[in-house]
Amino acid sequence: GENVEQHPSTLSVQEGDSAVIKCTYSDSASNYFPWYKQELGKRPQLIIDIRSNVGEKKDQRIAVTLNKTAKHFSLHITETQPEDSAVYFCAASTPRYGGATNKLIFGTGTLLAVQP
Amino acid sequence: DVKVTQSSRYLVKRTGEKVFLECVQDMDHENMFWYRQDPGLGLRLIYFSYDVKMKEKGDIPEGYSVSREKKERFSLILESASTNQTSMYLCASIYVTGRNSNQPQHFGDGTRLSIL
16 A cells, blocks of 8 residues: 655754655655654644655755655755754655545654754 | 644543544635544544545544534544544645645644543
8 A cells, every 4th residue: 555654763963964854655646745844742734845746845944855766755954953853744645536635645753853 | 824723632531432523624625634643653544524524534444433514624533432542633624726736734733632
């Protein structure tokens, strides 16, 4: 069945360093790849997303890259800050029911700790 | 701003009870979802609905049912609660802007359910 693998499960970096989280998906029909950030006790919130017709997308310190051939995508955070500490989830979406519903398959999450 | 409201942040119930978790969104979204979140397992889809009175099983529907009588409200029902259903439950919704479109899901704050 559809599957998304996410690595690493935990990541500790020093403030100012870069952080990279990688995900691999199994369904070649997947065409939408959002990343969510979940701070402790809070709801997951979208931080960036990418569609299959684009190879890279940036938003300030955050970037996502997509390699459709290899079926993997990555989140890059530069100049990390303590407030970046959270759990990050990747997800892959495959259109179903004529495209009326996007069913997201989530990775298992990465706990990022940014040390001051 | 999209608001997805879950009726309870914390809930404690007993084994065998019938449990109702309520979710309301105020943005006229067509699609709504129920996930459970467990450490190391990420978010797993229980059920989703793409229209009033329409529902589809997700990846782990066993032991659950859902109800969508009105567009804004999507209820998750534990028919006979068991201890292995102790978890964080997250509701999400999405506005479908067109055929085969992918838009980010908006999450509620979650309900932490404990079954004793």
